[in-house]
Amino acid sequence: MGKKFTMTLALLLVASMVLTACGGGQSAGGDKQVLNITETGEPPGLDSAVTTDQISFDILNNVTEGLYRVDKNNQPQPAIAKDVEISKDKKTYTFKLRDAKWSDGKPVKAQDFEYAWKRALDPKSKSQYAYILYPIKGAEEYNTDKGDKKDVGVKALDDKTLEVKLNDPIPYFLTLTTFATYRPQREDIVEKHGKEYAQDPDKMVYNGPFVMSEWKHKKSFQLKKNDKYWDKDAVKLDEINANIVKETSTEVNLYNTKKADVINVNGEFVDKYKDSKELVKVPEASNFYFQFNTKEKVFSNEKIRKAFSLAIERKTITEKVTKDGVPAQGIVPITLDVNGKNYREQAGNMIEEDEEKAKKLLEEGLEELDMDKMPSIELLGYDRENAKKTQEYMKERLKNVLGVNVEIKIVPFKQKLDLENAGDFQLSFAGWGADYNDPMTFLELWVTGNPYNRGDWSNKEYDKLIKKSQTNADYEERAKDLIKAEKIAMDEAALAPLYDRQRLKLQKPYVKGIARHPFGADNTYKWAYIEGK
Structure with a gap:
């Protein structure tokens, strides 16, 4: 990820904006299930077929979902795929999709994966991450104008069955399916918005734990729980508010004034908080x-x-x-x-x-x-x-x-x-x-x-x-x-x-359950919740 890493924001703008970044529902215990975080920059775009940066990957990891998802222990687990059959030679994967819906209520189909992967491989897309699909038979040839789209080894056998043929067995293919470029896309939505696809919240659809409900470019964005998500009962947070902040001193100020629950910390602030129980060290590849x-x-x-x-x-x-x-x-x-x-x-x-x-x-x-x-x-x-x-x-x-x-x-x-x-x-x-x-x-x-x-x-x-x-x-x-x-x-x-x-963060003790990953996207908020605030 490669991954990976952002824009500018004046202190007064941040301060005025975060005053309104409250709301959301309540859990049975009475805690508001609203998480306030900071992000280091503006996501350049959320088109999973072509995006390349870590900030966009992180958002996509929480608003979309692939065949598999990296779990709390950084292992690939079935997501939109409910199971998979792998051939004896480990070169053919047949995925069976569960009943899942997009945020507009339409079903997630095997055709959405076939379309998205072939779109990323299309030479016209100029996707820099197309090569991550090269383990698939015919993918490199199509992407480099030496082969045909129809020969790419990904095919929707029906709405719920996706067949993937590989050139050779590789030990980490299921982990690859958790990556952003392997996410599904709806052809009708992509075609409708064209070059504006995924540049604003209303120009894409979502099949992950959250939807992007608001995006104030270069200032903030907001995620809300996706009530159409297949595993919505596992999602406890109602809302995530992210303020785009470049200066660590500004992040620390937001944290100390209880306007941010999780922030990045580095440089001079590491020494200041090195003995704090709220300092979280996150291994990073x-x-x-x-x-x-x-x-x-x-x-x-x-x-x-x-x-x-x-x-x-x-x-x-x-x-x-x-x-x-x-x-x-x-x-x-x-x-x-x-x-x-x-x-x-x-x-x-x-x-x-x-x-x-x-x-x-x-x-x-x-x-x-x-x-x-x-x-x-x-x-x-x-x-x-x-x-x-x-x-x-x-x-x-x-x-x-x-x-x-x-x-x-x-x-x-x-x-x-x-x-x-x-x-x-x-x-x-x-x-x-x-x-x-x-x-x-x-x-x-x-x-x-x-x-x-x-x-x-x-x-x-x-x-x-x-x-x-x-x-x-x-x-x-x-x-x-x-x-x-x-x-x-x-x-x-x-x-x-x-x-x-190594990522260093300050995190309030009432924030629980954020899964952090050393590879791929940085954070999964699917299992996060607020308790004892």
């Missing part, structure tokens, strides 16, 4: 890194890329700047497993830090490029508070160690994504969150031509190992090949991993 644009002359040179990576002191970032993570040990975070075992324990620490070696490699790289000195570099960055501090640290560090002048370009999140997608950057401070519990969710990003390989790094042996691992049924060999691939990318400095993030 995410990695932040330097993304090099290898089409830029200086970053086409492997030694210069390595120099940048060697110059960074990662422990300083996690202990003194962000205070919400651990130094990266490679591309894959420390929280993911492969073949039933922790991946990083098998792969080891692939990060090296060495100031003198960094200086030497920079000098050698410039000589190879026939350049007298390193030009000024523009760093494309996030507009979030903690990110700004990290970006300033890296600017100072590169200046002190390598003598490189770095200019930071801060833009809103959506604009940052647009610039990266267009390849309009030199160096970017980027992040990725796991979409599922396997190293592939990170390592496949750097395959030649992957839409998230925005720096256009390419290595044929790396591509070969990842391609093999995508279909290798020998899981022990597969794990070894993934480690070999990661080592190649690290040796060539395809990117410079910086730190693995």
